[in-house]
């Protein structure tokens with residue numbers, strides 16, 4: 001079918017335009033290639049995965065309230081933390097960001113009718129869904145689910161130590177979701193390179209789109225390495241190769257190199273989308289343009305470049321990696337990241353900040369991520385890492401980061417829910433959820449740092465009998481449970497608002513970017529009309545024609561803030 | 570297309586330099602190979618885009634432009650298609666064969682072949698089978 005981009009003038013079709021195609025609901029769903037429906041599918045599936053992984057976290061935390069906890073067996077505990085970590089990383093955080101919200105928003109933000117390869121996009125979703133099911137199937141096999149940690153280290157993951165089908169299902173699931181991610185990466189990059197609307201130059205793209213472009217490139221650089229590593233792991237397990245097997249002349253450390261060569265860029269594949277979301281949200285709710293647009297773009301690219309050269313900071317204690325190189329490179333990453341923090345604060349500074357739920361979650365994201373970032377810098381110092389490796393200090397560090405991601409996910413959902421559904425989530429429930437999630441998150445990680453410094457090892461179902469350790473663990477569990485409750489409130493909020501009237505209108509937040517120019521939800525192929533794009537805030541420009549012009553080309557005197565816009569429409 | 574090309578080349582060159590420094594310093598060849606491979610993954614497509622950007626000049630999305638300049642056919646977008654689902658199921662069965670035995674291939678492989686041919690034929694027809 002041939003699609004035509006409508007010219008710029010208002011051109012109102014009546015709604016219902018997108019009603020009359022396709023047969024029944026199920027067939028529609030199975031055959032859809034619309035990025036919005038695929039994006040919704042991804043969002044819903046990945047949130048369900050988060051709830052599943054969260055339920056496992058509740059079991060883990062319940063087990064740890066007592067030192068000799070008998071809630072689950074030692075073997076089941078191994079499966080639980082492995083699957084909790086695997087589900088959260090592989091099946092929630094990434095797919096939610098690049099498959100869900102990005103899939104939905106990136107084409108709209110650049111004025112495109114769909115992703116560049118709609119059928120490939122649909123295939124991505126099916127591979128993700130089947131991969132998720134495959135991983136979960138492990139629980140139903142005789143030997144149980146995978147139990148060697150989410151990192152699958154050799155030799156724990158070889159056929160002697162993990163003979164069961166659960167381990168193979170884990171490998172197979174990651175091959176499926178790996179291809180799914182790669183196809184999504186291809187789609188994001190191609191869409192952003194080829195389908196931008198006229199006037200949407202690279203340096204006018206919304207920061208979220210920029211971040212998704214860089215994320216897409218990182219996916220293409222990193223995921224093939226993991227997939228290749230997994231294929232070799234499978235060969236070791238079943239075809240008698242000895243690639244990761246020291247006895248057969250192979251190298252277990254090679255698996256670690258391969259895994260973390262994917263794994264650290266993956267950290268940024270997970271984080272950049274959420275950086276992008278809050279960078280959209282903060283200026284909108286501060287009623288200001290983003291402070292330092294180009295700096296943001298530059299920082300994102302630099303983070304991505306550096307993130308490929310730090311992988312072995314996860315391997316300091318192997319004793320066979322180049323400590324100064326990886327330590328130094330890791331420190332370097334804190335520079336562009338710090339720059340982003342300054343720009344976020346600069347965007348709020350002097351603005352009329354509106355504390356909507358989306359804004360609260362964004363600020364919560366910044367604070368929580370900051371804690372994770374700072375303790376990350378501590379861990380980048382080899383002597384400190386030797387001291388804390390494999391303790392709860394590390395668990396608390398990366399949970400500070402990943403809890404920030406969950407908070408950021410909520411920011412994105414509250415911000416874009418009106419666009420995706422035409423309805424508002426309840427702000428009141430949103431704020432209650434925020435304080436429970438943010439407060440619970442802090443309460444969960446802080447005791448973790450302390451008990452980690454005292455030496456409590458991670459991945460243990462029982463620990464020594466010591467009142468301090470137990471107290472810290474109980475506080476941590478209470479924090480975890482509060483987060484669990486916050487998620488139930490979110491589920492209630494989503495269900496409750498499903499049937500409310502569609503009152504959002506196209507632009508409820510006075511937004512800056514193109515998605516706020518079209519209807520909520522957008523029509524098939526996204527736009528009835530587009531405004532002319534003269535800056536990185538086309539929608540805002542359109543609705544505020546008399547406002548001073550904005551551009552980041554500060555050297556051009558006609559463009560400094562305060563100068564009158566040269567060609568207001 | 571210039572900015573896009575520059576982005577990829579810059580990333581590739583940066584990672585390449587890192588790879589060379591790392592290789593000489595550490596003499597650890599696994600990581601070095603991965604870094605150099607990654608560098609190539611950035612530089613090659615980057616050069617290709619650069620070559621294209623020279624050939625086609627600035628597109629409306631690379632400069633100031635009005636919407637009217639972009640009017641017309643953008644691309645062909647298939648309205649809906651069953652083949653991605655079929656292909657996804659085929660791939661799933663192939664992966665399950667890795668775990669539960671080769672008989673899954675009997676379903677998976679034909680499904681993959683069928684779906685790939687179906688999708689190809691659909692593209693030849695110009696996409697959308699359901700008509701929109």
Ligand code: HEM
Pocket residue numbers: 054057058060061081082084085086088089092093148149150151395399402403405406444457458459460461480481483484
């Ligand atoms: C309610 C929130 C959460 C709680 C209470 C929680 C709790 C825990 C605990 C206690 C552990 C350590 C288990 C052990 O080492 O014995 C753990 C491990 C882990 N968690 Fe979470 N978690 C939460 C959310 C998340 C999220 C959102 C992610 C990622 C997006 C995540 C990723 C991981 C990973 C990767 C591991 C390591 C698993 C391993 O050692 O192999 N968690 N979690």
Ligand SMILES: [Cu+2]
Pocket residue numbers: 263264267310311313314
């Ligand atoms: Cu890392």
